[in-house]
Amino acid sequence: AFERRDRVVVRCTAGAAAAWRDAAVGLDVYVIPPDAANLPGLLAAMPPQGDGVAYLCRDTRCLPPLGSPATLRDMLR
Numbered sequence: 001a002f003e004r005r006d007r008v009v010v011r012c013t014a015g016a017a018a019a020w021r022d023a024a025v026g027l028d029v030y031v032i033p034p035d036a037a038n039l040p041g042l043l044a045a046m047p048p049q050g051d052g053v054a055y056l057c058r059d060t061r062c063l064p065p066l067g068s069p070a071t072l073r074d075m076l077r
Helices: 014-023 069-076
Strands: 007-011 028-032 053-058
Touching: 007 014, 014 028, 014 069, 053 069
Parallel strands: 007 028
Antiparallel strands: 007 053
């Protein structure tokens, strides 16, 4: 089960961010633009993909990338 301490890192444009935030209600969501460069550590290992991608993380471990807000929503159910 996912908990409040879990977080979602999303690589997407500002225009797509609302759909990702809506899918991750109750979790901290960090939106990083796809063109962001020189990201530190773990964030550098989360590349943008397609129209957007989310990484569901707990502590320093993240699940494989999720390719749509609907997939993220389903994962959190």
